[in-house]
Amino acid sequence: xxxxxxxxxxxxxxxxxxxxxxxxxxxxxxxxxxxxxxxxxxxxxxxxxxxxxxxxxxxxxxxxxxxxxxxxxxxxxxxxxxxxxxxxxxxxx
Amino acid sequence: xxxxxxxxxxxxxxxxxxxxxxxxxxxxxxxxxxxxxxxxxxxxxxxxxxxxxxxxxxxxxxxxxxxxxxxxxxxxxxxxxxxxxxxxxxxxxxxxxxxxxxxxxxxxxxxxxxxxxxxxxxxxxxxxxxxxxxxxxxxxxxxxxxxxxxxxxxxxxxxxxxxxxxxxxxxxxxxxxxxxxxxxxxxxxxxxxxxxxxxxxxxxxxxxxxxxxxxxxxxxxxxxxxxxxxxxxxxxxxxxxxxxxxxxxxxxxxxxxxxxxxxxxxxxxxxxxxxxxxxxxxxxxxxxxxxxxxxxxxxxxxxxxxxxxxxxxxxxxxxxxxxxxxxxxxxxxxxxxxxxxxxxxxxxxxxxxxxxxxxxxxxxxxxxxxxxxxx
Ligand code: SF4
Numbered sequence: 349x350x351x352x353x354x355x356x357x358x359x360x361x362x363x364x365x366x367x368x369x370x371x372x373x374x375x376x377x378x379x380x381x382x383x384x385x386x387x388x389x390x391x392x393x394x395x396x397x398x399x400x401x402x403x404x405x406x407x408x409x410x411x412x413x414x415x416x417x418x419x420x421x422x423x424x425x426x427x428x429x430x431x432x433x434x435x436x437x438x439x440x441x
Numbered sequence: 442x443x444x445x446x447x448x449x450x451x452x453x454x455x456x457x458x459x460x461x462x463x464x465x466x467x468x469x470x471x472x473x474x475x476x477x478x479x480x481x482x483x484x485x486x487x488x489x490x491x492x493x494x495x496x497x498x499x500x501x502x503x504x505x506x507x508x509x510x511x512x513x514x515x516x517x518x519x520x521x522x523x524x525x526x527x528x529x530x531x532x533x534x535x536x537x538x539x540x541x542x543x544x545x546x547x548x549x550x551x552x553x554x555x556x557x558x559x560x561x562x563x564x565x566x567x568x569x570x571x572x573x574x575x576x577x578x579x580x581x582x583x584x585x586x587x588x589x590x591x592x593x594x595x596x597x598x599x600x601x602x603x604x605x606x607x608x609x610x611x612x613x614x615x616x617x618x619x620x621x622x623x624x625x626x627x628x629x630x631x632x633x634x635x636x637x638x639x640x641x642x643x644x645x646x647x648x649x650x651x652x653x654x655x656x657x658x659x660x661x662x663x664x665x666x667x668x669x670x671x672x673x674x675x676x677x678x679x680x681x682x683x684x685x686x687x688x689x690x691x692x693x694x695x696x697x698x699x700x701x702x703x704x705x706x707x708x709x710x711x712x713x714x715x716x717x718x719x720x721x722x723x724x725x726x727x728x729x730x731x732x733x734x735x736x737x738x739x740x741x742x743x744x745x746x747x748x749x750x751x752x753x754x755x756x757x758x759x760x761x762x763x764x765x766x767x768x769x770x771x772x773x774x775x776x777x778x779x780x781x782x783x784x785x786x787x788x789x790x791x792x793x794x795x796x797x798x799x800x801x802x803x804x805x806x807x808x809x810x811x812x813x814x815x816x
Contacts, residue, residue: 350478350479350505350506350534350582350585350637350791350793351479352585352637380560380589380592382592382701383588383589383699383702383705384699384701385701386700386701399637399640399693401586401589401637402532402560402561402582402586402589403559403561403562403563403589404560404589404592406585406588406640406641406699407693407694407695407699409692409693410692413692413693416664417663419664420483420663420664423486424482424792425792425801426792427792427793430533431559434557434558434559435559437559438558438559438560438562438563439566440560440562440563440565440566
């Protein structure tokens, strides 16, 4: 639960103001982007990268940083595999 | 030295290593604490201490939220889980953490309905789907996770869900660092500051470390080069007699943190007068509880919670490990009675725990280093 996982925003979900569809290692999951919205406004766009923590996008990062964190996570081994499995099973819509 | 090829930019690492060594004053020893378990993981995995002169040591801090949950709180959570019609939900990391009467896994095997979730929002969904059950989320984590729990409570409130609550165990890193600075056990020269916690709180809350305690602190990323660069920056500060807060991880951590995250934490939660940390004892104003205005979502007010303090097992030396006084392998039960499969202490449970990180990678990298230096 301590791992921050990078994902690429695919689309902001219409009808769910706090949710975005995010692609994480090829798997698409809904992620809450409420912490990146101020006064109801977000500057997140498809193609942006975010660091996801327990279902919430916590910060916006650039693509190079996303790749670097993915490398780091891959090195973490089981903990990352478990986290990805948990994320794949998660459905917060 | 084959082992340096383990990560990219080995040449940069070697260059940093040389520059760090050049800053060492003859005869002086240096000790820096890496506060976050993620850093501990990188340090062991890549054998980073072997890039540093022998006079510099890195010691682990208390920044693994699973590791610091005291036994009594695990027992309280199990007591809630065993009440009628309760579904307890928890992050997977928490499942094997031993309490005085076993772990979530043991209690689940004995019939309690305990489910692993990825996000507190998954717990919320379980509550929506099971209106006849009382769904409790075991909220753990530091400032990185607290905003997610707070957002979930706000969501539950806006949906007027009546069967969802959280058992709040969020702890905060700043008071823990202060407790370590105040403890006489350890003389530190500076801190490698946590990365992800700082995305929420920013760098300002660490300023007292430099100002009041005269210790430099560098917020650091998680890659091997990030950590070496942070050690370098700490050494430069020490050499120049400066102590400041620096942000090595500015590509992710804004100096002011995430204001929205801080705002939702403040809306839903407030400081507890004191909270027990495993191994560190009671630390005042070091944890969060649910504010009265959201008491309908506070498991501590809804359920009877025993609230009994349980002493750590005698054999367990997690406290010393969490304070950086002992290295994992110096604990008497390390790797024998205490392993990731049968943990006695919490530092062996989470992959962020120093003992688990060393168990999984430490010996491995040490052997490789020995082998590499021989050939
Ligand atoms: S080996 Fe086990 S008991 Fe000893 S400090 Fe590590 S986790 Fe605690």
